[in-house]
Amino acid sequence: MKIYTKTGDKGQTSLIGGTRVPKFHLRIECYGTVDELNSYVGLIQCQDIDIHAKQVLKEIQDRLFTIGASLAADPEKSKMKIPDLNLTDITLLEEEMDKMNEILPELKHFVLPGGNTVVSYCHIARCICRRAERLTVHLATESFVDDKVTIYLNRLSDYLFVLARKLGFDDKTDESIWLPRL
Amino acid sequence: MKIYTKTGDKGQTSLIGGTRVPKFHLRIECYGTVDELNSYVGLIQCQDIDIHAKQVLKEIQDRLFTIGASLAADPEKSKMKIPDLNLTDITLLEEEMDKMNEILPELKHFVLPGGNTVVSYCHIARCICRRAERLTVHLATESFVDDKVTIYLNRLSDYLFVLARKLGFDDKTDESIWLPRL
Amino acid sequence: MKIYTKTGDKGQTSLIGGTRVPKFHLRIECYGTVDELNSYVGLIQCQDIDIHAKQVLKEIQDRLFTIGASLAADPEKSKMKIPDLNLTDITLLEEEMDKMNEILPELKHFVLPGGNTVVSYCHIARCICRRAERLTVHLATESFVDDKVTIYLNRLSDYLFVLARKLGFDDKTDESIWLPRL
Ligand code: B12
Ligand code: B12
Ligand code: B12
Ligand SMILES: C[C@H]1O[C@@H](n2cnc3c(N)ncnc32)[C@H](O)[C@@H]1O
Ligand SMILES: C[C@H]1O[C@@H](n2cnc3c(N)ncnc32)[C@H](O)[C@@H]1O
Ligand SMILES: C[C@H]1O[C@@H](n2cnc3c(N)ncnc32)[C@H](O)[C@@H]1O
Ligand SMILES: [Mg+2]
Ligand SMILES: [Mg+2]
Ligand SMILES: [Mg+2]
Numbered sequence: 001m002k003i004y005t006k007t008g009d010k011g012q013t014s015l016i017g018g019t020r021v022p023k024f025h026l027r028i029e030c031y032g033t034v035d036e037l038n039s040y041v042g043l044i045q046c047q048d049i050d051i052h053a054k055q056v057l058k059e060i061q062d063r064l065f066t067i068g069a070s071l072a073a074d075p076e077k078s079k080m081k082i083p084d085l086n087l088t089d090i091t092l093l094e095e096e097m098d099k100m101n102e103i104l105p106e107l108k109h110f111v112l113p114g115g116n117t118v119v120s121y122c123h124i125a126r127c128i129c130r131r132a133e134r135l136t137v138h139l140a141t142e143s144f145v146d147d148k149v150t151i152y153l154n155r156l157s158d159y160l161f162v163l164a165r166k167l168g169f170d171d172k173t174d175e176s177i178w179l180p181r182l
Numbered sequence: 183m184k185i186y187t188k189t190g191d192k193g194q195t196s197l198i199g200g201t202r203v204p205k206f207h208l209r210i211e212c213y214g215t216v217d218e219l220n221s222y223v224g225l226i227q228c229q230d231i232d233i234h235a236k237q238v239l240k241e242i243q244d245r246l247f248t249i250g251a252s253l254a255a256d257p258e259k260s261k262m263k264i265p266d267l268n269l270t271d272i273t274l275l276e277e278e279m280d281k282m283n284e285i286l287p288e289l290k291h292f293v294l295p296g297g298n299t300v301v302s303y304c305h306i307a308r309c310i311c312r313r314a315e316r317l318t319v320h321l322a323t324e325s326f327v328d329d330k331v332t333i334y335l336n337r338l339s340d341y342l343f344v345l346a347r348k349l350g351f352d353d354k355t356d357e358s359i360w361l362p363r364l
Numbered sequence: 365m366k367i368y369t370k371t372g373d374k375g376q377t378s379l380i381g382g383t384r385v386p387k388f389h390l391r392i393e394c395y396g397t398v399d400e401l402n403s404y405v406g407l408i409q410c411q412d413i414d415i416h417a418k419q420v421l422k423e424i425q426d427r428l429f430t431i432g433a434s435l436a437a438d439p440e441k442s443k444m445k446i447p448d449l450n451l452t453d454i455t456l457l458e459e460e461m462d463k464m465n466e467i468l469p470e471l472k473h474f475v476l477p478g479g480n481t482v483v484s485y486c487h488i489a490r491c492i493c494r495r496a497e498r499l500t501v502h503l504a505t506e507s508f509v510d511d512k513v514t515i516y517l518n519r520l521s522d523y524l525f526v527l528a529r530k531l532g533f534d535d536k537t538d539e540s541i542w543l544p545r546l
Binding site for chain 1: 276279280283288289292294295296297298299301302303305306308309310312313315316317319320322323332333336337340343344358360362363364
Binding site: 183184185186190191193204205206210211214215217218220221222223224225227228229240243244247248251263264265266 | 458461462465470471474476477478479480481483484485487488490491492494495497498499501502504505514515518519522525526540542544545546
């Protein structure tokens, strides 16, 4: 089967449930940005990093598809079975952060994003995650969004921040802090 | 001549044709995002990939400038000769997909974006292309946009998806599919 | 202390000064995008490029935090001392461009973004910088924004363009120009 169906050439698309909406609908913007985030998570996942982080990032990619399906379902109509996001998906991120934080020096300042390539990728992914969060929080003021989706995205940007620090630490990369010029 | 002309320091800029618009005008947002996409296509183009894909990506970069000029032209005023986007530019993308698809295993599920670095870049570019498409479809509801521009962007994101799979295949990278946890 | 404070789980956040705003407020969108830009600048900064550019990019990262603080401060309320962006921060970018331009061939056409990986990163950063500029110019029509912030972002995208050309030149990468197909 061909990937290009041409069904979107008139600028509309279908939610799960069948409702047609314009492609610039906030709901599409949300799952489109989650897709962008997922691509960045994939970029980090395939770098030469510790195997545990690799596994967690795969989990996260799976969960971003769950979130994508949840955002793509028309809240008014969809009776289709879509996979659920669980509270344990959120606590997993928290536990991973707690573990990584044990070995990291305490932070009292912002860090300049960067140090090495994969650390930089984490910071970029963190920012795209926050962009996805902003859009999803916006959508939630107009339409139904599962609370767990916005909370997951919130925690994921914190996870990506801690992961950036941890991968820099593993690589013995210096952390530069921002000291405001006052 | 200096690159920095300071003419945009007050927050306005000129369309082709001379009309002044604020920089956050949807039309500027559109060609600014096509520029971002073009930069990502350039990143893929200069990686170590097969020579044929490299040539096609150069063509695509050229065509994104054609699209940029088309979007930057004031539809009310511009009499300037700008280059045309052709239907054959779209069919080229389709033919390229058809050729790549011949060697690829059939897909019945989403794939987790990633696998190796250049495959990940393709997925990121695919998502930025879709962001550009959303904006351009939006602009088309308010102002004139050549249909071929939105269709080209639609097909280009599909092309980038198939290219991602093809470059992963060349590199013998495993494809992970998403199996919803139901 | 834990990084994840959960204070943002309801979709609101605090400006400097304490005012609560929704996370999709244009002001948050602005500093969120400056953060994304900063992450890209960090990616360029840690590549194998000339040491002088590395130092300038560190400076720029510092200045993007200054801009972040300026954008995050509630203009109605904040009496907190935040660091100042200076006119000399802007002229530094201009002087750096002038120096790099001395060795570069004159341009009469657009260049296809790309050539090598770090040049491509510069082009992507340039485009994100322009996205940040568009948002900030928008915010300035609704609320107070220091003029130096928008001018700095404007000049920074030009700096990133010239840096892209300069790093390509150092690496003896061919520059492809866009010749419109008329
Ligand atoms: C939401 C959605 C997306 C979202 C989010 C998905 C998510 N869960 O996060 C995003 C934006 C990521 C997306 C991306 C793409 N999508 Co999409 N998507 C949909 C949509 C609207 C719902 C899918 C869904 O999540 N269903 C919920 C799950 C739980 O149930 P399900 O329907 O059984 O889902 C399965 C199938 O839809 C699917 N599937 C079956 N056959 C095929 C074939 C292909 C090629 C793909 C990619 C998937 C696929 O795999 C799912 C999981 O097992 C459908 C259209 C529709 N209304 O159903 C299109 C649809 C599946 N997508 C499609 C395409 C082409 C793509 C992209 C290639 C587009 C692009 N150029 O980027 C990418 C592929 C991304 C990837 N990594 O594989 C096509 C597939 C056409 C085909 N049969 O070949 C569809 C049918 C839309 C269409 N008519 O054109 N998509
Ligand atoms: C639309 C536009 C863009 C768009 C889209 C372009 C496209 N076609 O896709 C985007 C967003 C990509 C863009 C980016 C940039 N642009 Co521009 N752009 C324009 C604009 C408004 C129209 C250009 C156009 O497409 N014309 C249609 C073509 C068919 O006709 P043309 O006008 O004969 O086009 C030729 C010249 O404009 C041009 N050209 C001539 N001299 C120079 C010098 C430089 C340095 C460049 C980059 C181009 C250039 O090359 C074109 C093709 O041959 C002009 C201003 C204007 N109103 O004309 C600025 C303009 C050409 N851009 C300019 C600049 C500085 C840039 C950037 C460096 C900004 C930045 N910091 O990112 C980048 C460079 C990108 C690159 N890869 O080279 C300046 C050039 C100043 C100078 N003479 O040195 C101009 C004149 C605007 C200005 N007054 O500041 N731009
Ligand atoms: C604006 C802002 C941002 C902006 C812009 C900052 C800028 N200047 O460009 C951006 C978007 C970049 C940002 C990002 C993050 N931020 Co922030 N940010 C703020 C905010 C609202 C103001 C900070 C500021 O610039 N103040 C002006 C400066 C001049 O004065 P200052 O307040 O003395 O600033 C110092 C401290 O705030 C700070 N600091 C003190 N302790 C800690 C601990 C941590 C972990 C961090 C990152 C910073 C930090 O360092 C600053 C400079 O010395 C504060 C909350 C608030 N209302 O104060 C949160 C805050 C500092 N951020 C926070 C967090 C968690 C983050 C992120 C990790 C979020 C994420 N997941 O991406 C990242 C880290 C980025 C990095 N590179 O280090 C938390 C820190 C929690 C903690 N104590 O552990 C705060 C307190 C918000 C909260 N309640 O959750 N942030
Ligand atoms: C660290 C700071 O970032 C801001 N903040 C919280 N959530 C987001 C988001 N999704 N995008 C951008 N900024 C955000 C808040 O102001 C917080 O205090
Ligand atoms: C694969 C699915 O992606 C959605 N879709 C179609 N076009 C875009 C776009 N430009 N951006 C984001 N999502 C899009 C549709 O819902 C389609 O079915
Ligand atoms: C080079 C051209 O880019 C446009 N331009 C100026 N500032 C921005 C921005 N922040 N984002 C996108 N496009 C911009 C103007 O049309 C200018 O002439
Ligand atoms: Mg399609
Ligand atoms: Mg300018
Ligand atoms: Mg938080």
